[in-house]
Structures are given as C-alpha cells and as structure tokens.
Amino acid sequence: MKNEITLQTRREFLRRTVLGSSLAWTVPAFLANTFTALQAEAADSAIQTPTGRDANILVVLQMAGGNDGINTVVPFTNDFYHRARPTLGLKADNILKLSDSIGLHGALKGFKELFDAGQLSVIQGVGYPNPNRSHFRSTEIWQTASDSDRVEKYGWLGRYFDNACAGADPAVGVTIGNQLPQAFFAAKPKGIVFNNPQNYRFMANGAATEESYKKLNELEMSSPLPDDNSGGSIAMLPAGMPMTGGRAVDFISRTALDAQHSSDEVRAIAARVQNQSEYPASQLGTSLKLVAKLIGGGLPTRIYYVSQGGYDTHTNQLGSQQRLLGDLAESVKSFTDDLKAQGNLGRVLVMTFSEFGRRVSENANGGTDHGAAAPMFVIGNKVKAGLLGKYPSLAPADLFQGDVKYNVDFRSVYAGVLESWLKTKSLPVLGKQFAPLPVV
Amino acid sequence: MLKPISSTNWDYAKAAHLLNRAGFGGRPAEIQKLADLGLDGAVSALLDFEKIPDPTPAPDWAKPDAEQMKKIQEVNRSGTPADKKQLQQELQQTQRRRIMELRGWWLQRMVSGPRPLQEKMVLFWHGHFATSYEKVREAYFMWRQNELFRRLATGNWQQLLTEAGKDPAMLIWLDQAQSRKAHPNENFAREVMELFALGEGHYTEHDIAEAARALTGWSLERQEERYIYRPFFQDTGEKTFLGRTGNFDGDDVIQIIVSQPQAAKFITAKLWNYFAGQVPSEALAEALAANFRANGNNFKPFLRALFCSEEFYAPDIIRNQVKSPVQWLVNTVRVLESELPPPLVSWGMLRQLGQDLFAPPNVKGWDGGVTWITTNTLLTRYNDAQALVEGQLPALTAGDFGGKGAGNGQKAMKALQRLRLGGVNVEKILSPEERADKTTIVAALEKRLFQASLNSAQEQILREFLDAKTKLSNADIVTTIRLMMSTPEYQVT
Numbered sequence: 001m002k003n004e005i006t007l008q009t010r011r012e013f014l015r016r017t018v019l020g021s022s023l024a025w026t027v028p029a030f031l032a033n034t035f036t037a038l039q040a041e042a043a044d045s046a047i048q049t050p051t052g053r054d055a056n057i058l059v060v061l062q063m064a065g066g067n068d069g070i071n072t073v074v075p076f077t078n079d080f081y082h083r084a085r086p087t088l089g090l091k092a093d094n095i096l097k098l099s100d101s102i103g104l105h106g107a108l109k110g111f112k113e114l115f116d117a118g119q120l121s122v123i124q125g126v127g128y129p130n131p132n133r134s135h136f137r138s139t140e141i142w143q144t145a146s147d148s149d150r151v152e153k154y155g156w157l158g159r160y161f162d163n164a165c166a167g168a169d170p171a172v173g174v175t176i177g178n179q180l181p182q183a184f185f186a187a188k189p190k191g192i193v194f195n196n197p198q199n200y201r202f203m204a205n206g207a208a209t210e211e212s213y214k215k216l217n218e219l220e221m222s223s224p225l226p227d228d229n230s231g232g233s234i235a236m237l238p239a240g241m242p243m244t245g246g247r248a249v250d251f252i253s254r255t256a257l258d259a260q261h262s263s264d265e266v267r268a269i270a271a272r273v274q275n276q277s278e279y280p281a282s283q284l285g286t287s288l289k290l291v292a293k294l295i296g297g298g299l300p301t302r303i304y305y306v307s308q309g310g311y312d313t314h315t316n317q318l319g320s321q322q323r324l325l326g327d328l329a330e331s332v333k334s335f336t337d338d339l340k341a342q343g344n345l346g347r348v349l350v351m352t353f354s355e356f357g358r359r360v361s362e363n364a365n366g367g368t369d370h371g372a373a374a375p376m377f378v379i380g381n382k383v384k385a386g387l388l389g390k391y392p393s394l395a396p397a398d399l400f401q402g403d404v405k406y407n408v409d410f411r412s413v414y415a416g417v418l419e420s421w422l423k424t425k426s427l428p429v430l431g432k433q434f435a436p437l438p439v440v
Numbered sequence: 441m442l443k444p445i446s447s448t449n450w451d452y453a454k455a456a457h458l459l460n461r462a463g464f465g466g467r468p469a470e471i472q473k474l475a476d477l478g479l480d481g482a483v484s485a486l487l488d489f490e491k492i493p494d495p496t497p498a499p500d501w502a503k504p505d506a507e508q509m510k511k512i513q514e515v516n517r518s519g520t521p522a523d524k525k526q527l528q529q530e531l532q533q534t535q536r537r538r539i540m541e542l543r544g545w546w547l548q549r550m551v552s553g554p555r556p557l558q559e560k561m562v563l564f565w566h567g568h569f570a571t572s573y574e575k576v577r578e579a580y581f582m583w584r585q586n587e588l589f590r591r592l593a594t595g596n597w598q599q600l601l602t603e604a605g606k607d608p609a610m611l612i613w614l615d616q617a618q619s620r621k622a623h624p625n626e627n628f629a630r631e632v633m634e635l636f637a638l639g640e641g642h643y644t645e646h647d648i649a650e651a652a653r654a655l656t657g658w659s660l661e662r663q664e665e666r667y668i669y670r671p672f673f674q675d676t677g678e679k680t681f682l683g684r685t686g687n688f689d690g691d692d693v694i695q696i697i698v699s700q701p702q703a704a705k706f707i708t709a710k711l712w713n714y715f716a717g718q719v720p721s722e723a724l725a726e727a728l729a730a731n732f733r734a735n736g737n738n739f740k741p742f743l744r745a746l747f748c749s750e751e752f753y754a755p756d757i758i759r760n761q762v763k764s765p766v767q768w769l770v771n772t773v774r775v776l777e778s779e780l781p782p783p784l785v786s787w788g789m790l791r792q793l794g795q796d797l798f799a800p801p802n803v804k805g806w807d808g809g810v811t812w813i814t815t816n817t818l819l820t821r822y823n824d825a826q827a828l829v830e831g832q833l834p835a836l837t838a839g840d841f842g843g844k845g846a847g848n849g850q851k852a853m854k855a856l857q858r859l860r861l862g863g864v865n866v867e868k869i870l871s872p873e874e875r876a877d878k879t880t881i882v883a884a885l886e887k888r889l890f891q892a893s894l895n896s897a898q899e900q901i902l903r904e905f906l907d908a909k910t911k912l913s914n915a916d917i918v919t920t921i922r923l924m925m926s927t928p929e930y931q932v933t
Contacts, residue, residue, distance in 0.1 A: 199823075243809060
C-alpha cells in the first residue's frame, strides 16, 4: 500500500504530507496558502495524465562522443567507402548483411537478431542543416532540437514534460547517472537522477533525525506556487552558463522534494523486481538492467535516459569501436529480452543518438575526425523495422567538407516518436512542424 | 555602469558575502574581522594577497624527473617487453599516488592557506582551462599548471592566455604538442577561441585553420618536460586571421584574440558568473568589459571594482549561488573548524558530487550553477554531511573507488577502512553560553553555517528535534548540524 502513496503526484504528495502525519507541527502561513492554492488547482484538473505504469515508454540512449556511423551501418559494396578507408574499412567477415549493399558492424550481433525479428529500424543519414562539429554545440542541438544557428534554453524532453506532463509525478523522467541531461531542462523541471539505488536515500542515525530531515525538506519554495514558472526552472543561456528562473534555493527545494519522494520507491522496486536476462557488466549494461527493473516495478516514468561514452575515436578506432558497439548491442539485446520476459516489450521503445557521425576519410592516426550525419537506431516490437531513409552518398563530389549530407532531419524522428509513440502533438514540443517519420 | 557601493553600507552580512564569494567563507571571527576593516580594507585584505607570505612547500616530486626520463629511455632502448610493462605499471602507480596527493595539497591550501582569493582564482582558471590528468597523465605537469594559475591568478589576460597555451599540460591536453607545419592540429586553435577567449560565433572555421598554422611552432620538450619553440615546425607563411594578415606566430594569435572587443566581454562575464552566481545583463556585461579594458586587461583592478560594486551586493546576488562541490566541502571544513578528510575521501566525495579536481568532464569544464544539483547529488551532499560532522565515512561502495583514479577498487576500499575523519568538536565551535539551550544553539549554528537566519518553520523543526531529547548531548548538537546541512538553504551561498 505504501507504493500507492508514493506514486501520487508531487502536488498530491505535498498535500498529503501537509494534511497527514506532519500536522503535529504548526503549518507556516505561506505553506498553508500554498496548499489552498494547490487544492483549488487540483480540483480543476480532472484529466489524469497517463503514466509509465500503463502508457508507452521511451528510452533515450546517448552514444556520447560522436559515433562513426559509416562503420556502424556499412555500405560494404561502395568503392568510395573502401577508398576513403584503406585501413579502417571493414572486411566481409566483420559485416552482418542487412541488404545487398548495407550491413551492420560485426560487433552488432544483437542488433542483427533484432533486425531479423522485425524489431530494429535503422534510420540512415540522420542530421540537420549546417552541421556543427563541436561536441558541445552539436550535443546541445540534439538535446534542445534547435536549429544549428539558434540557442534554445530548454531541452526537447523538458518541453515534452512542460507541454504534455503537467502535474505528473517527478519520476516521469528518469536519468541513470549523476547529471541531468540538457534534454531535460525545462520551465517546470521534471525528472529524477540516480545511479545506484542502494545509495539513493537519506541515511539517518535515528528515526527522529529522519523525520526532521523530511520536515525540513518539505518546506518548499519561497515563492508561493511550486509549479509556478517563477520558481526553479532550469535552462541554459546562450553564453553556455546554466541558470534558474527564480532563486536557486527554490530549484533545490523542488529537487529535495523529488528526491525524498522517489528514493523509497526506487529502492523498493530495485530490491523487489528481478531481472530475467543476463547483462554485460558495463556501465550501459548496468544502467539498462536498472531501467528494466524500474519498468517491471511500475515506476510512473515515460522517459528513461541512459548513456554510453567513448565514441570520440580520433585514434586507433578499430578496437575501441568494436568494443563499444559490442557492448551496445549486447546491453540492448539483454534489455529487450528482459522486457519480453516481463511482458513489457510492447510498451517500450529504445532510440539511440550521437551528436554527430565522423569524417568519411580516415585520418593519419587510425581514427576518424568529427563529421556530420549518421544513422539512428529505433528498437521495439512495434517499430517499422528495416532500413529507413536513404544511405548518404559517399562520392567525393557529394560531400560537404569531407562529410556526408543528411537525408533525414533528426527532428523528424523526434516528431515521429512524439506523435505516434508518446501520442502527443510534436509542434509545441519542437517549436516547428517537422514531417513525423513513421518509426512505429 | 559598475556603481561603487557606499562604504557606510558595509556590515557583517556584506563581509560574509564577500568572504564566501571571494574565498571559501569562514568562521564568525574571520567575518567580523573583515567587517571591522571596512569595505576597502576588507577587499584589499583578500585581493592584495601578494603582501601575505604563503610558505606552503611544493610537493617534493614537483620538479622535472630526469631520473625517470633516463629510465624510460633505457628500457625503451634495451628492455624486454616484460621490462617495459613493469616500468609502465610502476610509472602509473607513481603518477596516481602523486595526483591524489596533489588533490589533497590543493584542497588544504583552500582550507587553511593564507590567500583564499588566490586559491579561488586558481579554481576558476582550472575550470576555465579544464585540463584533465586523464589525458595528461603526469602529476608534475598538473602541478605546474596549477602553479601557473596561482602565479598569474589576478594578472594580465594576454600573459596568462599565452602562458597557459605554452603550458606543458595544455600542450598535451589539446594536442598542440603534435602539431606540425604539414598537418597543423586545430584542437587548441579552436578551443582557445571557442572556450577560452571569445565564445562561439566570433570567429570562422577559416580563422581556426589559420590560427592552427600560426601556432605550429609551439611544442613540448619531452626530455626536459618544458615548453619549447621549434622553428622547424613553424609555418612561416602569410596568414589571415580575424581580419588581419601577416606572418603570424602563436604569440601574435593570442595578442590578436585578446585585442578583440569580444574578448573582454567573454572573460569578464564568466568571472561575474563565477563570483556573483548570475549571468550578467547585457548592460552589466558591457560595463564589466569596459572596466576590464580600461584597466589594461588586468584582472586585479577589475576584481577590485567588482568586489566594491553595488551590483555585487544586490539582494538577488546574496545567498543565491549554488555552492560548487569544492566550495561546499572547503566551506564546511572552514566553518566547522574541522579537518579536511584525507585526500582519498575528499576526492571520493567530490567525484560523487560531480567535481573531480584535475579531471573535469571535458574541455568545456564544469557547467556549474544549478547543474550541480540533481536528486542524486543532493542526497549525496546530505549523506556526506553526516560523514563530515560525525567523523564516519559515508557508505561508499567499491564501485565509487573502482575508477581510473584509484587503481584497484578493493585495495582502495581496504585503505579506506583504515582512514579516520575528524568530525566536529561542538565545544570548540560553540561557547558554553551558546550551548545553553535550544534557542541559543540554533541561533549560533545559523550564524556559523548560513550567515543568515533560516525561516521560522525550519528553526522550529530544529528546536523540536532538540526538545525531544531528555538530556541534550554533544552528539545531538552534531546531528543538528547535520540536519542544518541537509537543507536546500545550506547548498547555496
């Protein structure tokens, strides 16, 4: 029954706390006001936002560093490919054929199995106009879904939360890690962050200490309304410096409440739910293993965010990419196997992205330099499986400064996911109308 | 305009704000001393730090290691593969031990060194130039860069930027050491404009390529572990860079960059954000830049104007900055008059909280501000607070110490179990009068920890916590301190 309580929305949680056990202490005036205002607001909102317990779930998987897309989805019959990559070009024995001319890197065995089972869609040549080769700027563009010459304050998932998840539980967005990705930056931030469920708790030397901690951290906000725009947004300014709307302490209070609210729940689920497949011991494997537990345990989450780093392969790329892609495919396959055994695979979609692909020609150090467009993978048993989009031309005359040109704008993929998977209008989230790519 | 604040407005709260931001805060007596000095005196006490002797000795290994170089050469020349492997392991262990020692050495300077503002600036420059040991792999180079930041902490921008570019750690970090006339490496050329001096959008890809050509002579003398100019690597052709044409070299590139109007605006906005905790408005950014230019791009007079400005003491600036993990740790040790935990523990905490010294996450450094705070890092701060006040180690797992910095996780765990933290001595920080009853205890601790009052509801919760104890013990006061540190308010300064 405890679960039922902790699954309430933030507002209900606050209300219950105020009206419940904590009434023993005097409710300060501003909080009483807050409560009254919240109750009035809550009474008006009869709409129940769907949660991750029954609705579709999106898992965003970041491949940080700029994955070499050309050696991930390989045009193995293309002469330009072999000419540009005399040492890095993959040989037939390290390619898993998807068609007569396109194959996956040999390390992606798990992805090949998913492809054959109709559960993997490969979107080819994804990018955006006027590509930027800076890791930070290009990551920011993907995270905020902005045009390359515009700086957006909020992330695309943050705008999804702002537009489609009003009043939802803070655990509507979960990042496995330590840092909130910029994609989650929002006017009304949602989302909890943790990496180790065992340590995700307040450790107290006694019940009285814990009770006092809870009380001290329920006193939310110097501004009157917790969901008011003025208190505690998180945004990135053009100068690359993060800021909050309102006072910093309001943002922290909000985070404190979310932490308190979610930690019992997360630990309970992690302890209760058993994984039903074996995962690699890598960081990504461990992250997805945890996500599978949280999905199985019914955390009301719509968006999970996990990441894998190390793709910035300027030198000696062959070995490192082999290892990274092997880890990727194995971890994701374990995850889908787990979800299938749980009976939840039909509700979960995994989408990968990397800030850019890499230069067509290999460099002098057995690696590749920062490039532009690259493939994305979308995984799940409802996906439109197969090769989507068109493989970008590698002919030197078709390249721009040595990089392939994009065929699919990544925001079309976001639009497709938003419209047909998360069932929400993409325009308010992306700020512009992009033709939704039918990924499911 | 930067308006000078009236010195008659100077009081304890403003002195506390100054010491928190220009340093790492301090105990009430230190703040009172600054309050008594008056505005100009207080700012000078912090800023004119070269007048204060700092006898801190360098680590004993902080010099070029000719012995080590000879050994490497010998083994490379005539050693077996097994010899090479063994030497490599030895070197790695030595370096790891040294970088950990260096972390403790620097943190201790922040905690108890006589020049807090100098260390605060070193921390700024470390975040700004964001060089990581993870690539440099030589503790001596990291120390050397740290000393460069200390020597030029409040110096001239062009000199600092030039010397930072020629610094061995930087030459390795951004690949300048590998740049040759035939293949100019663009890494440093790009970042010096994008991240260090101008910001995106104030140069073109062509400027980067030309700057890279001009910088080709900047190189590293591996043997002697120092910078060297190599005429043979230098591209001596004509370059067109930021609208000017000539046979430029690396020094010219830096000089041209610093002379851009945008340069003053970029670095002063970042400094304002570091000290004031806000992104400056457009008008303020212009005023800051104008002041910096008028002061010949020298940081010291600029900082004096900043710390004496009305804007710096505005209500939306005071107690509205998220403490960085380093600020949080060093400040805690200072206000509690306790001991800095051993380097391994301090490092473990800072790493978990997202600020691993000498290992920033990438060339952009730490984003800082509210991004320090997530549900995870907040709970970690609350739990680390318990360790710091009670003198018990937090429940770290082997995984926290399994990273590259500590070697074998198990070994580190065992070493960890032998470590002890100091904890807080209640009788040292509270007088018998202050310990008299719950009201005086809470009030004295508020002054010490927050330099301000909590709201009345929070005060009441704390008094109730103390009320419930039949006989008030020092341990209860320790827990009260921990509870005060486990609030959103303690995370800001």
